[in-house]
Amino acid sequence: MIQKNKEEKFVSNRGFTENLSRSTAFGSDLAPFFEPKSIAIIGAIKSLWFGGLVTLNNLKNLGYKGQVYLVNPSYPEVEGIKVYPNIKEVPDEVDLAVIITSARAVPGIVRDCVEKGVKGAVIVADGFAERDEEGAKLQQEIVNISKQTGIRLLGPNTIGVVNPYSGVITTPYPLGYKSIRKGHVALAAQTGIIGAQAFPFEELQYGVSKICDFSNKCDVNETDLLEYLEDDPDTKVIALHIEDIRDGARFLKVAKRVVKKKPILIYKPGRTSESKKALASHTGSIAGNQRIYESAFRQTGLIQVNSFSELLQIAKAFGYQPLPKGNRLGIVTITGGAGIMAIDTAVEWGLVLGKLSDESNEKLFRIHATMVGNPSDIGPAMPTLQDPITPYKKAIEVFYQDPNVDCLLITFYAFPGVTPELYVNMLKEVRGPVEKPAAIWIYGPSNESINKIYKALEAADYPAYLDIEMAVKALGAMYQYTQIKSKLGA
Amino acid sequence: MIQKNKEEKFVSNRGFTENLSRSTAFGSDLAPFFEPKSIAIIGAIKSLWFGGLVTLNNLKNLGYKGQVYLVNPSYPEVEGIKVYPNIKEVPDEVDLAVIITSARAVPGIVRDCVEKGVKGAVIVADGFAERDEEGAKLQQEIVNISKQTGIRLLGPNTIGVVNPYSGVITTPYPLGYKSIRKGHVALAAQTGIIGAQAFPFEELQYGVSKICDFSNKCDVNETDLLEYLEDDPDTKVIALHIEDIRDGARFLKVAKRVVKKKPILIYKPGRTSESKKALASHTGSIAGNQRIYESAFRQTGLIQVNSFSELLQIAKAFGYQPLPKGNRLGIVTITGGAGIMAIDTAVEWGLVLGKLSDESNEKLFRIHATMVGNPSDIGPAMPTLQDPITPYKKAIEVFYQDPNVDCLLITFYAFPGVTPELYVNMLKEVRGPVEKPAAIWIYGPSNESINKIYKALEAADYPAYLDIEMAVKALGAMYQYTQIKSKLGA
Numbered sequence: 001m002i003q004k005n006k007e008e009k010f011v012s013n014r015g016f017t018e019n020l021s022r023s024t025a026f027g028s029d030l031a032p033f034f035e036p037k038s039i040a041i042i043g044a045i046k047s048l049w050f051g052g053l054v055t056l057n058n059l060k061n062l063g064y065k066g067q068v069y070l071v072n073p074s075y076p077e078v079e080g081i082k083v084y085p086n087i088k089e090v091p092d093e094v095d096l097a098v099i100i101t102s103a104r105a106v107p108g109i110v111r112d113c114v115e116k117g118v119k120g121a122v123i124v125a126d127g128f129a130e131r132d133e134e135g136a137k138l139q140q141e142i143v144n145i146s147k148q149t150g151i152r153l154l155g156p157n158t159i160g161v162v163n164p165y166s167g168v169i170t171t172p173y174p175l176g177y178k179s180i181r182k183g184h185v186a187l188a189a190q191t192g193i194i195g196a197q198a199f200p201f202e203e204l205q206y207g208v209s210k211i212c213d214f215s216n217k218c219d220v221n222e223t224d225l226l227e228y229l230e231d232d233p234d235t236k237v238i239a240l241h242i243e244d245i246r247d248g249a250r251f252l253k254v255a256k257r258v259v260k261k262k263p264i265l266i267y268k269p270g271r272t273s274e275s276k277k278a279l280a281s282h283t284g285s286i287a288g289n290q291r292i293y294e295s296a297f298r299q300t301g302l303i304q305v306n307s308f309s310e311l312l313q314i315a316k317a318f319g320y321q322p323l324p325k326g327n328r329l330g331i332v333t334i335t336g337g338a339g340i341m342a343i344d345t346a347v348e349w350g351l352v353l354g355k356l357s358d359e360s361n362e363k364l365f366r367i368h369a370t371m372v373g374n375p376s377d378i379g380p381a382m383p384t385l386q387d388p389i390t391p392y393k394k395a396i397e398v399f400y401q402d403p404n405v406d407c408l409l410i411t412f413y414a415f416p417g418v419t420p421e422l423y424v425n426m427l428k429e430v431r432g433p434v435e436k437p438a439a440i441w442i443y444g445p446s447n448e449s450i451n452k453i454y455k456a457l458e459a460a461d462y463p464a465y466l467d468i469e470m471a472v473k474a475l476g477a478m479y480q481y482t483q484i485k486s487k488l489g490a
Numbered sequence: 491m492i493q494k495n496k497e498e499k500f501v502s503n504r505g506f507t508e509n510l511s512r513s514t515a516f517g518s519d520l521a522p523f524f525e526p527k528s529i530a531i532i533g534a535i536k537s538l539w540f541g542g543l544v545t546l547n548n549l550k551n552l553g554y555k556g557q558v559y560l561v562n563p564s565y566p567e568v569e570g571i572k573v574y575p576n577i578k579e580v581p582d583e584v585d586l587a588v589i590i591t592s593a594r595a596v597p598g599i600v601r602d603c604v605e606k607g608v609k610g611a612v613i614v615a616d617g618f619a620e621r622d623e624e625g626a627k628l629q630q631e632i633v634n635i636s637k638q639t640g641i642r643l644l645g646p647n648t649i650g651v652v653n654p655y656s657g658v659i660t661t662p663y664p665l666g667y668k669s670i671r672k673g674h675v676a677l678a679a680q681t682g683i684i685g686a687q688a689f690p691f692e693e694l695q696y697g698v699s700k701i702c703d704f705s706n707k708c709d710v711n712e713t714d715l716l717e718y719l720e721d722d723p724d725t726k727v728i729a730l731h732i733e734d735i736r737d738g739a740r741f742l743k744v745a746k747r748v749v750k751k752k753p754i755l756i757y758k759p760g761r762t763s764e765s766k767k768a769l770a771s772h773t774g775s776i777a778g779n780q781r782i783y784e785s786a787f788r789q790t791g792l793i794q795v796n797s798f799s800e801l802l803q804i805a806k807a808f809g810y811q812p813l814p815k816g817n818r819l820g821i822v823t824i825t826g827g828a829g830i831m832a833i834d835t836a837v838e839w840g841l842v843l844g845k846l847s848d849e850s851n852e853k854l855f856r857i858h859a860t861m862v863g864n865p866s867d868i869g870p871a872m873p874t875l876q877d878p879i880t881p882y883k884k885a886i887e888v889f890y891q892d893p894n895v896d897c898l899l900i901t902f903y904a905f906p907g908v909t910p911e912l913y914v915n916m917l918k919e920v921r922g923p924v925e926k927p928a929a930i931w932i933y934g935p936s937n938e939s940i941n942k943i944y945k946a947l948e949a950a951d952y953p954a955y956l957d958i959e960m961a962v963k964a965l966g967a968m969y970q971y972t973q974i975k976s977k978l979g980a
Binding site: 044047049050051126127130131157172173174175176177189190191192193196197198199200201202203204241243269270271272274275278279307308309335336337338339340341343344345346347348352353370375379380382383388413415416417443444445446447448449450451467468469 | 534537539540541616617620621647662663664665666667679680681682683686687688689690691692693694731733759760761762764765767768769797798799825826827828829830831833834835836837838842843860865869870872873878903905906907933934935936937938939940941957958959
């Protein structure tokens with residue numbers, strides 16, 4: 001990995017030695033990106049809607065406790081904060097650099113970073129292999145520096161990483177919100193729409209362990225991340241969007257090991273020749289033969305999804321809920337029609353309708369004669385009851401307790417005036433003796449009410465959905481992982 | 491249709507004659523449901539969260555100008571409003587009855603309605619064929635009355651109809667909002683989740699011409715509705731959810747005629763044997779062989795969709811936008827990654843990427859060198875520009891004007907602080923000389939911002955989406971209809 005060549009002259013002894021030891025001792029360890037003790041932001045700083053000052057503000061909001069240094073040769077300070085002319089002038093050690101400059105400036109800065117002993121760099125700058133031949137050459141130049149010195153590079157053309165646990169965020173765009181919930185889903189993609197600026201993480205209470213945008217992935221790639229996340233105690237599930245895979249053999253080997261411990265969801269566009277052409281100009285990717293990919297993914301035990309929404313929405317269920325023991329779905333619904341719509345998708349994702357025990361059906365009958373069976377439809381009982389919540393609650397309890405049901409789909413009606421606590425408390429109170437995953441579809445006449453219930457459910461670790469099919473897909477994917485684990489003897 | 495038998499004794503001369511003439515003169519005319527001059531609400535009235543008083547309130551909010559009478563033998567007034575003991579006591583003519591009682595009371599009330607000369611009845615009451623054998627007998631009883639007398643029955647087990655143009659709404663649940671936008675989408679389903687109480691029609695500015703819940707469809711069915719909507723000037727597109735079809739030959743014949751004038755989207759669950767079983771207990775439907783249905787739908791020129799979300803979300807694009815002349819898609823995006831994700835779905839729904847003219851590419855180059863091509867990615871240009879809106883606007887204009895582009899997918903980033911007007915005005919200003927449909931995907935870090943832009947776009951007749959695949963499906967479906975029309979010579 002470490003080769004001496006003409007680039008060596010740019011490498012200080014200190015930097016070189018440190019990089020050497022890290023590179024051999026830690027392999028693809030990405031700790032400098034997710035847990036740096038100090039960060040330098042280099043380049044465009046002044047703008048309030050893009051760049052270093054915005055990143056600094058995001059770091060403050062997320063509660064980053066380490067040191068942050070600003071670097072730019074053009075001005076000595078910004079907003080009262082000292083700006084260093086070069087990273088080498090920073091008086092303390094720097095673990096991570098965030099480089100927001102023109103592409104042409106990047107190789108020199110990366111060399112400065114190496115000299116300074118910086119361990120990793122997020123290269124926000126674009127205009128590399130995704131742009132043109134000149135950019136491709138620049139990209140090769142920094143790849144060479146990385147190979148020679150061991151400095152790890154994320155990007156280029158990336159918005160970088162987020163780690164809510166350490167408060168690290170490199171996003172150079174304003175978020176309009178101040179926190180991301182500490183959760184268990186690691187999100188990684190080859191596009192910036194994985195980023196904190198592109199999704200209402202706070203508002204939706206989406207629980208995240210790590211976010212990583214590979215983009216051009218000149219150095220750090222999906223396999224490095226898998227190795228890092230394999231032992232990350234905060235990550236329960238890995239959601240991966242890729243446009244291509246750079247080292248297929250290594251990826252599949254590592255993935256096969258990781259899926260024994262944690263589910264990996266994967267979404268790869270490129271099903272059509274039109275999208276393959278577009279991929280080449282986005283991140284310089286060669287999409288390859290989709291069928292070969294898909295077959296390899298399946299054999300490795302990866303769970304394949306078909307859209308970016310599915311990737312995000314299915315992953316969270318793994319982050320919140322236990323795995324189902326089997327594939328028998330129970331449906332408690334207040335709308336019979338929607339319950340039926342869910343069944344087709346459920347079956348297509350590997351689930352079957354559980355056949356309730358006689359005891360369960362008797363219990364449902366005692367709540368209301370129309371509620372017997374699976375799906376159990378509360379709708380017809382509603383108008384005749386003084387209290388619309390009790391039958392919901394009792395029915396859900398029956399399904400949690402029935403030994404013939406492995407997972408639950410529950411539909412919640414956000415009727416005008418309903419408080420979120422009503423539903424959340426109901427679920428907590430009736431949660432059965434046997435751990436079963438539940439997914440909840442919310443619908444109703446007011447987005448505001450729906451969003452309130454959605455947020456409260458997510459905060460309480462119940463995955464909420466605005467699309468009933470998506471709720472069922474999440475349960476189906478969880479059952480897929482139950483099967484994968486059993487097959488791998490994990 | 492009109493048969494004399496023992497039921498005749500319940501039929502007053504006036505009622506019988508009127509029904510006879512209507513039935514022969516108007517065929518399946520559903521005007522009494524959508525444009526009644528007067529409405530009687532019969533049965534459960536007092537509750538504030540379900541029943542007649544709620545319906546009355548919804549009618550007031552929607553601006554219904556006709557007379558509304560309350561009927562219940564148990565009390566002479568409610569909330570200061572006179573309550574008649576029987577519909578026959580109502581001093582004026584009644585076009586439409588809304589029956590909210592127990593199932594057993596319904597046949598007698600329907601007979602009273604016939605005597606009174608009522609033309610149509612929405613039977614909200616449930617416990618009919620969907621429940622048990624006794625219910626099936628009751629349903630047959632009212633079917634017989636309808637056949638003998640010509641009174642038209644919607645339901646049972648339905649929430650009825652909505653017509654924003656006449657202010658008619660029979661929904662017996664509180665909405666929490668006061669208006670539904672007058673639009674061009676007719677929504678019909680065999681489930682109450684089509685209803686005003688189940689979807690944020692007002693908040694999302696979803697434009698509706700008619701809503702109809704058939705549910706058990708003992709009398710009024712999908713074919714009757716198609717015939718009514720065929721000449722409805724307010725309806726541009728018909729979105730139909732069905733669990734079964736009661737008279738397949740008539741349906742296909744009428745549908746074939748109607749699709750020459752208006753697109754019909756159809757969603758039919760029942761792809762799996764599990765869902766077919768569940769259908770039987772929901773509305774007493776026999777789902778039939780899905781492949782035969784699908785093949786017949788295709789031959790008839792119906793556009794098939796795969797979920798309830800697709801039905802609602804695709805239909806609105808037809809309601810707002812012109813049809814594409816061809817299948818060449820243009821994509822203007824601020825996120826290259828998402829642009830690519832959209833391509834697979836676009837191709838699967840029959841679209842191809844348009845190849846821009848040299849002139850267009852030159853124009854894009856002059857905006858920013860990175861924006862050349864289709865998809866045109868504004869993302870890389872954004873950080874380098876003082877004004878992030880201008881390149882958006884110019885690029886969209888290029889795509890509207892390029893003769894090699896038939897329809898547009900535009901992605902809007904709801905960045906913090908953006909005003910909805912910015913985007914809406916931009917679209918209005920650059921709309922090209924040639925009419926082309928556009929669909930817009932909105933994403934960003936705040937649901938509140940997203941919802942504001944969403945609402946403003948919809949109000950201005952630009953279909954907005956929270957899911958990029960759905961936006962593309964809408965354009966694909968529109969192109970499908972362009973093909974269907976051309977094939978039918980319409």
